[in-house]
Amino acid sequence: MEVNQRIVRISAHLNPSNIQMEGSSGLKRVNCRAKGGVPGFKVAILGAAGGIGQSLSMLMKMNPLVSVLHLYDVVNAPGVTADVSHMDTGAVVRGFLGQPQLENALTGMDLVIVPAGVPRKPGMTRDDLFNINAGIVKTLCEGIAKCCPNAIVNVISNPVNSTVPIAAEVFKKAGTFDPKRLLGVTTLDVVRANTFVARFKIIYDYQKPECLKTYVLGLSDAEVLGVDPRDVNVPVVGGHAGVTILPLLSQVNPPSSFTKEEINYLTNRIQNGGTEVVEAKAGAGSATLSMAYAAAKFADACLRGLKGDVGVVECSYITSQVTELPFFATKVRLGRTGVEEIFALGPLNEYERAGLEKAKKELADSIQKGVAFIKK
Ligand SMILES: NC(=O)c1ccc[n+]([C@@H]2O[C@H](COP(=O)([O-])OP(=O)(O)OC[C@H]3O[C@@H](n4cnc5c(N)ncnc54)[C@H](O)[C@@H]3O)[C@@H](O)[C@H]2O)c1
Ligand SMILES: O=C(O)C[C@H](O)C(=O)O
Numbered sequence: 001m002e003v004n005q006r007i008v009r010i011s012a013h014l015n016p017s018n019i020q021m022e023g024s025s026g027l028k029r030v031n032c033r034a035k036g037g038v039p040g041f042k043v044a045i046l047g048a049a050g051g052i053g054q055s056l057s058m059l060m061k062m063n064p065l066v067s068v069l070h071l072y073d074v075v076n077a078p079g080v081t082a083d084v085s086h087m088d089t090g091a092v093v094r095g096f097l098g099q100p101q102l103e104n105a106l107t108g109m110d111l112v113i114v115p116a117g118v119p120r121k122p123g124m125t126r127d128d129l130f131n132i133n134a135g136i137v138k139t140l141c142e143g144i145a146k147c148c149p150n151a152i153v154n155v156i157s158n159p160v161n162s163t164v165p166i167a168a169e170v171f172k173k174a175g176t177f178d179p180k181r182l183l184g185v186t187t188l189d190v191v192r193a194n195t196f197v198a199r200f201k202i203i204y205d206y207q208k209p210e211c212l213k214t215y216v217l218g219l220s221d222a223e224v225l226g227v228d229p230r231d232v233n234v235p236v237v238g239g240h241a242g243v244t245i246l247p248l249l250s251q252v253n254p255p256s257s258f259t260k261e262e263i264n265y266l267t268n269r270i271q272n273g274g275t276e277v278v279e280a281k282a283g284a285g286s287a288t289l290s291m292a293y294a295a296a297k298f299a300d301a302c303l304r305g306l307k308g309d310v311g312v313v314e315c316s317y318i319t320s321q322v323t324e325l326p327f328f329a330t331k332v333r334l335g336r337t338g339v340e341e342i343f344a345l346g347p348l349n350e351y352e353r354a355g356l357e358k359a360k361k362e363l364a365d366s367i368q369k370g371v372a373f374i375k376k
Pocket of ligand 1: 046047048049050051052053072073074075115116117118119120129133136139140155156157158159160185186187188189240285286287288291
């Protein structure tokens with residue numbers, strides 16, 4: 001049996017027309033288990049041919065937890081699929097092009113990642129994308145509700161503050177809504193916050209052993225002397241746009257102290273990280289590479305949770321009761337059923353409490369806009 005399955009897989013590789021696109025007879029027989037008998041997960045990327053989608057497809061093909069990778073887009077899916085499928089990693093890659101193939105792309109998936117939609121140009125807010133992206137997310141979520149209602153869904157398409165409520169309303173309408181399985185991806189805010197905070201030289205303060213002291217350095221010094229961003233963890237709560245992005249610098253790990261100026265600088269930089277990239281790209285789109293990295297990191301955390309790993313904690317924008325708002329980003333623990341624990345905000349300082357009030361005001365409108373889009 002095992003040998004036969006290996007032969008099927010090898011012959012599929014030898015005949016490219018059998019492996020790349022939906023509709024070829026050889027695909028259905030391919031073994032869907034990862035090497036070593038460990039069950040792998042089936043992952044679909046919707047918007048796989050885009051700036052985020054292409055790099056994300058590559059990173060997910062490299063993930064040993066993925067046994068099957070479905071790449072769906074309304075353009076260029078065959079090319080991206082052919083390209084990614086040549087990587088000598090375990091996941092079987094299949095491509096799906098256009099709306100008629102959406103259902104096949106989604107059927108049987110454990111995790112669906114959604115980076116489909118238009119990106120910002122300089123001068124635009126994320127909310128300016130609402131008119132186009134709301135409809136795209138709605139259609140894709142209708143497909144998810146029909147074909148893989150139990151999948152974990154990672155929403156990347158902007159404005160995330162509204163597209164997650166849109167997805168929730170679509171799933172409610174279809175009777176498939178499970179708040180534990182719908183997650184807005186805000187990992188890029190955490191990735192940025194970790195990077196920017198790590199540019200501060202953190203040295204041990206022997207007078208206060210429980211606390212690390214920080215110094216602002218010039219950029220070049222910081223690059224040489226700063227700590228590794230992977231050793232820094234900054235919780236970022238609220239949402240994913242401007243003032244709704246609320247880094248909790250009082251809760252940075254390792255514990256660190258910042259001056260008022262440092263807090264202002266860092267908070268601004270983190271809140272405007274997306275705009276910084278949009279302006280630097282000067283009309284050629286928004287963050288794609290750092291976003292694909294962040295999305296792959298978050299998807300990997302979801303898969304590790306599904307696999308049963310313990311202590312998988314990430315920030316995500318989810319259905320929440322942490323504040324009076326129905327959606328809010330906080331740290332969550334991921335497990336076999338998706339979001340298994342939502343962490344409270346923890347103690348906030350005065351600066352963060354003021355930021356929270358501003359964030360909630362803007363978030364409330366964005367959530368309402370998303371909900372109204374489906375209910376209208
Ligand atoms: N959550 C975050 O932190 C974050 C970060 C960066 C970008 N984004 C958002 O992600 C989205 C994608 O950004 P990008 O730079 O990859 O854009 P892009 O234009 O490069 O790619 C988008 C892809 O979506 C596809 N698409 C459009 N309509 C579709 C549909 N109905 N079904 C399937 N695919 C469809 C397009 O064909 C394209 O390939 C944007 O909305 C952007 O604002 C979010
Ligand atoms: O800023 C954008 O429009 C894209 C994304 O939300 C980001 O934070 O980079």
